[in-house]
Amino acid sequence: MTRTMDYARRIRLFREEVRKHRLDSFLVTNETNVSYLSGFWGSDAALLVTAGGKDFFLTDSRYIEEAAEVIKGFVLQVVEKSTYKTIQDLAKARRLKKTGFESMNLPYEVASKLKELLPDTRLVPIRGLVEGTRAVKEEAEIKLIKNSIRLTKEVLKAALGFVRCGVSEESLSKRIELEFVKKGAHPAFEPIVASGPDSSRPHAKAGGRKISKNSVVMIDIGCNLDGYNSDMTRMAFLGRVNDKFKKIYNIVRKARELALDMIRPGMRAAKVDTAARGYIEKEGFGAFFGHSLGHGVGMEVHEEPTISKNSEAVLRPGMVFTVEPAIYIPGFGGVRFEDMVLVTEKGCEVLTR
Secondary structure, three states: OOOOOOHHHHHHHHHHHHHHOOOOEEEEOOHHHHHHHHOOOOOOEEEEEEOOOOOEEEEOOOOHHHHHHHOOOOEEEEOOOOHHHHHHHHHHHHOOOEEEEEOOOOOHHHHHHHHHHOOOOEEEEEOOHHHHHHOEOOHHHHHHHHHHHHHHHHHHHHHHHHOOOOOEHHHHHHHHHHHHHHOOOEEOOOOEEEEHHHHHOOOOOOOOOEOOOOEEEEEEEOEEEOOEEOOEEEEEEEOOOOHHHHHHHHHHHHHHHHHHHHOOOOOEHHHHHHHHHHHHHHOOOHHHOOOOOEEEOOOOOOEEEEEOOOOOOEOOOOEEEEEOOEEEEOOOEEEEOEEEEEEOOOOEEEOOO
């Protein structure tokens, strides 16, 4: 696969964030973030991005040849003794005084060791600096996400054809995984297949329960294709559906439409969540919708922005995230719709329709 991402632009935007935080450098250790900023898709690598414009890619001899083929704009730094020692040498040579690091990724022991080795450098824990840049997708990323969704829709269509009485949740889940592999992708997560009362569990693990007549089946699937993910949920019905299921089905469907109508640039993510949650609460089922309305999707299945009542995110063109209102009633069952949307200049595009 050829990746046509604008890595120079990404580093430029990230460097601006480093400067905003009044840092002279930032250590990137999260594997996905290293890939996002450099184009290197291996493991055991780190980046040291400096505010002054000279950036370093750190890896050991196992990956240096591969890195040399794909990395541009970085000074390749081979780790010989240890990553600690390499960072220490760079900090001294560059006279780094204030270095940020990914607080959600760097283990306490590692951060403590670096602090010990860098007595003249202040280490600043910061959360979500790269993730904030990743939240707005480039055109090339959007294309890859759409490709992933297209394949997921194909597999979902096939999966719905497999739904019949007597089929176990687990066998259907495994068949979905196989369909993804056959089509050149792999599951982004273990497919959720939950029938009857199991559908009240948002992340139910497919088990031995067999799909029965006059029941509902929740299917939540997604795939990773060329490094980008998809995520969607649909409901299947066998036979007659009782009135209570029909009622919550229609409430969740209406909540989805209310949320979609709110999505546009400049809108606060919390208000989108409130549009759906408020309607579900008004209909008397607020206690049965506990999770956030949605989450960003891209290189990871769950990333920024978070669409929740407590989110501080403001929607921008290029953001891709899920909208997944739901009602889960323990012992009875549940309904969830999950779509992926793209924020456009004027509103949003529903990618999973």
